[in-house]
Amino acid sequence: MKTNAVRVLDRLKISYQLLDYEVDPNNLEAENVAAKVGLPAAQVFKTLVAQGDRAGICLAVIPSNTQLNLKALARVSGDRKIDTVPLKQVQPLTGYVRGGVTALACKKEYPVFVDQRVCQFEQIAVSAGKRGTMIQLAAAAYLEAVKAQVAAIACDKTAS
Numbered sequence: 001m002k003t004n005a006v007r008v009l010d011r012l013k014i015s016y017q018l019l020d021y022e023v024d025p026n027n028l029e030a031e032n033v034a035a036k037v038g039l040p041a042a043q044v045f046k047t048l049v050a051q052g053d054r055a056g057i058c059l060a061v062i063p064s065n066t067q068l069n070l071k072a073l074a075r076v077s078g079d080r081k082i083d084t085v086p087l088k089q090v091q092p093l094t095g096y097v098r099g100g101v102t103a104l105a106c107k108k109e110y111p112v113f114v115d116q117r118v119c120q121f122e123q124i125a126v127s128a129g130k131r132g133t134m135i136q137l138a139a140a141a142y143l144e145a146v147k148a149q150v151a152a153i154a155c156d157k158t159a160s
Contacts, residue, residue, distance in 0.1 A: 003129035004095075005104035009137065012145055016137040023131045028099035030064030037125060037134050041065035042117065044125045044134065047101045049090050049110075052079025057093060059103045061114040061126070061146075066154035076113055076151040102127040103146040104135075112146040115154035 002010075009016050021036035034044035044064045051057050055077045060068050074082040091097055095107040103112045104126070118124060118139050125134040126142060143150065 003105075003133070005102045005127070005129035005135065008105045008145065009135065012141075014137060014141045014145060016135045018128060019125060019134040019136055020132060021134070023099070028131070033099075033134065034064050034125075037136075039125055039136075043121050043123070045114070045118065047103055047127060049085045049093055049101065050077075050082050051085050052077050052082035054079045055111065057085070057108075058082075058111040058113060059094075059101075059106070059146075060153055061103060061112060061118075061148070062154035063115060063117050065157065066115065066117070067157050069153055069155045072151065072153045072155075073113060076149065076153065077111065096127075096129055097131065099131040100127050100129055102129045102135075103148070105129060109147075112148040113153055114143060114146075114148040114150050116150050116152050117154060118143065118150060 019037040030046035031041045034041040042063045045061050046064050048060045058077050121139050124139045125136045128135045
């Protein structure tokens with residue numbers, strides 16, 4: 001079954017490969033998904049929804065083995081402060097459920113900020129818009145498709 005994200009890529013004539021994996025509802029972590037699709041965690045990107053005090057909603061796309069640097073995202077988005085939105089707001093804002101959020105074919109067109117580590121890869125994987133399917137595609141094609149701004153918005157995960 002084609003998702004709206006896949007339809008966008010088809011319409012833009014961007015080549016991609018779909019990577020299916022078994023969903024574990026108890027572990028939707030992007031690093032877990034990376035292992036299931038056989039790619040390094042740094043090459044699998046997760047999409048987070050954030051809201052700033054000036055610019056409003058934006059999407060932050062970062063490697064699955066990193067965490068979002070909110071101060072850096074605020075700087076590049078033109079906000080004084082920014083935070084991720086509560087989980088209950090993600091689906092109404094994007095049309096996607098946790099574990100299936102993608103910058104491709106959101107309900108509305110939001111500004112998209114992708115971490116600069118994307119430049120290390122020819123190919124990356126992002127959610128296809130539903131749990132259980134990832135899209136592997138050229139990093140440059142993804143950046144163009146989502147009209148992304150590339151910036152240093154991720155940092156290494158800290159020990160909890």
